[in-house]
Amino acid sequence: MTFHISLIILLFGVGHSSFSNPMLLVEQQLFQYIDDHQDEFVQKLAEWVAVESDSLQPRLRAKVTEMIKTAAVSLRCLGADVTLNDTGIQQLPDGQNISLPPVILAKLGEDPLKPTVCFYGHVDVMPAKIQDGWKTPPFTLTEIDGNLYGRGATDNKGPVLAWINAVSTFKALNIDLPVNIKFLIEGMEEAQSIGLEGLLEKENQRFFSSVDYIVISDNTWLTTKKPALTYGTRGNACFSIEVEGGEKDLHSGGVGGIIHEPMSDLIALLDSLVNSSGHILIPGIYDDVAPLTEEEKQLYEPIEFDLKEYKTNIGVKKFLYDTKEEILLHLWRFPSLSIHGIEGAFYEPGIKTVIPSRVTGKFSIRQVPHMALSTVECQVKKYLEDVFSERKSPNKLTVTMQMGASPWVANIRDPQFEAAKKAIKKVFKQDPDMIRDGATIPIARMFQKITKKSVMMFPIGAVDDGEHSQKEKISRSNYINGTKVFASFLLEISKLHGELKLEASKLKIET
Template identity: 45%
Template sequence: MATTNLEKFLEYVENNQEHYVQRLREAVAIPSVSSDAAYREHVFKMGEYLGKLCESLGISYEARDVGTQELDGKTLQLPPIILGTYGNDPNKPTILVYGHYDVQPALLEDGWSSDPWVLTEDSSGRLMGRGATDDKGPVLTWFNIIEAHQKLGLELPVNLKMCFEGMEESGSEGLDELIQQEADKYFKGVDAVCISDNYWLGITKPCLTYGLRGISYFKLTVSGPGKDLHSGVFGGTVYEPMTDLTYLMGKLVKPDGTLLVPGIYDNVAALTEEEKAIYGKIDFKMHELHAAVESDTSIYSSESETLMYRWRYPSLSLHGIEGAFSAPGAKTVIPAKVHGKFSIRSVPNMDPERITELVTKYLNDEFAKLGTKNKMTVECIHGAKPWVSNPDHWNYVAAAKATETVFNVKPDLTREGGSIPVTLTFQDALNTNVLLLPVGRGDDGAHSINEKLDKSNLVSGTKLLGAYLYEVAAIERK
């Protein structure tokens, strides 16, 4: 039997593992923290690193300047968005891949077991370092794939467009505008989008991710006195903002997670039989949840319910209070102005504007009942829509086939409880299907200390994303 191009590619990747580890090590060594002005030069260096990779592999690219931002009282240049194009064959489909080259902050003192900027392999093959899994490992995978094909003298089965930003961990500043502007220019002709910036649900089974919850983050402010007061002198004689705020925050959600805002469930999509069937098949056990949260304080006892309430039902979390006493010890203060922070994780077909309307009306109604002289305001300070895709689309079918090729297993169809706003931006601006195809595992610890990517995931992920391109090229796309 003749060896196919895909087989040659898979074999090549298998034989070049150390080369990919070394490339990831170079990338991790650049501390491209986007949230800290002091690290901004390193974010630029990481952009240049990708630019050089493009040059060396013959990828035509542009490092797009997207302007400035205000950070820590300074005006800072935003890191460029790397737009790369590889191949322009009208007979091939065009796949847009997205990723980010900035990372979360990391300090050895935070408790890392080795220098976060030195990729360190342990005896189990875990490659530890900031950005290893989020998102430098997955981003480099695309370059590894192109390089492998060049070394093998093979054509890539698709045209590839790349969009790699350097501000994902800090609000993706400049990205949405660029996508809107370039929808009919640079992004014209894109057949589907593939994003590798999330994780398997667990640690063994690959998955395709077809949905994300949205978020509406609220700041609820109650104010009264002109300055903080001493409770000995004024306690009992003035309306205290904390009393009103605490009461209002206590009216938002029940201990069992039920939202108490009237009408909030009205637009939640009904659970269909098809969707229900997906949940029954997912490889997930309650003990994994308990291990992840380090306690057995789960609300639901079944796996299906737990995943549904993580992915397809809304939740409301009370994050804390700004302006009140928050240090250890005892302070007898009556805080003058307090801001309660809470957010609603929203699901299809909830709409952020409607959520803000309902929350505002409810809190105003409840506040009016209090008969206090304090003042109350509520605002949504950050909103992102929920997203759900069609997992029967050819983009997903191709990814499922590729998963079977590489892992010999059908992938789970998962959603996530958090939000990746760019997903929805691409879907709406380019009017294409968007697929989330993760490389890393659920225990990789993105954003935590000791972030890691298993070497086996780096290798199988390179294979998977390459195989996906072959399946995309082969499948009937309609």
């Protein structure tokens, strides 16, 4: 006999005290089942980690497709209606064309009385080799001191499986899912989600038409112990500065001191971008930064952020700022500029007294709301052209914005944030930090822009999980409790959504 959550809501009334006990009983059953079957969930993660689904190396594209099909099988086992959607062809730098892996669109339930939650995740991973410095085989899940090490463990196979595990627990206990749930799972996230935007636009009026909430679990907490919900990320504008001199490289003994050297021009340009305090020197760059409201400022006060621990985690001795608030504001809330490298210069060990004829510097600006990419691009180009003009160099300057991704920010009053807070409180016994992410996660902005739906980032990994590193892991505790918190979230969003609909109905009757 199936235990219908939605029936309980109808019988007892949303918000009625009699409803809380049956819901608590269901939650306890779910949590107990998850605890009892955690070894099975870990084994499933081991099977997924074993697939070298590296989307950056074309030779492994078949492995990515294999991983997508494996995920599709897991979703079909839940009873979901699953389709594998073609997203076209990828052209490689050498001109070769290869097929993109299909994208999973899956749906489970179409009850108009229930809210519809769409989960996004990816099953591709970054490259990993044992010779890169891994202490354990990167594609063999290895448990050490309660941590599950392996490429993709936290980014993003672990969280994807935690969602699938949560839904499978309802199914195993014959408990009716309290929501309609949809899954979008891709295999090209680490390669800029090539082809996904077109699919979202195509499916916006079909697959996403009934979706109420979109949840992404593809980032981490701010600390190792305290859960977090993420409501914003910075954007990223990536630039190149090319300075071209003569037709060929020259010897410094033959022409050094009598020509305008491209490398000297480039170093001067790069040095003009940001000062030693991290302040960007491009005029007007801060003009469009959204003002900090008092409400937002208050969100920073309860955040647990250990400066000493964070220094240890990232391996530095000193920050540019001294207080928690200053550091978090400059990490999440203000733009930053980072210089990444120089192409065309001699970089091998030893000395080579060459004057390169053409060099390219690379830097990026992490922009924040309400900084427009087009405005940033104009400001950067004008500034660098002005600085270059002052040098009176005959060399040729070319400034290009190679890539741009806009920032994303959500409304923390959206119902799913409230539901997630309640679920976290039940599972982790504490309120979450409400955080932003200093990095860029284009998919959040993409979903928000195209679907116009509420988007929330709901991480279960800790800050030391080491995505992309040689120590990538997810703790067994976070993986299992993450499964619990997702299950609890489905109950909470169903209840809260029902309460909001009931209030809206009452208001409509009154008016």
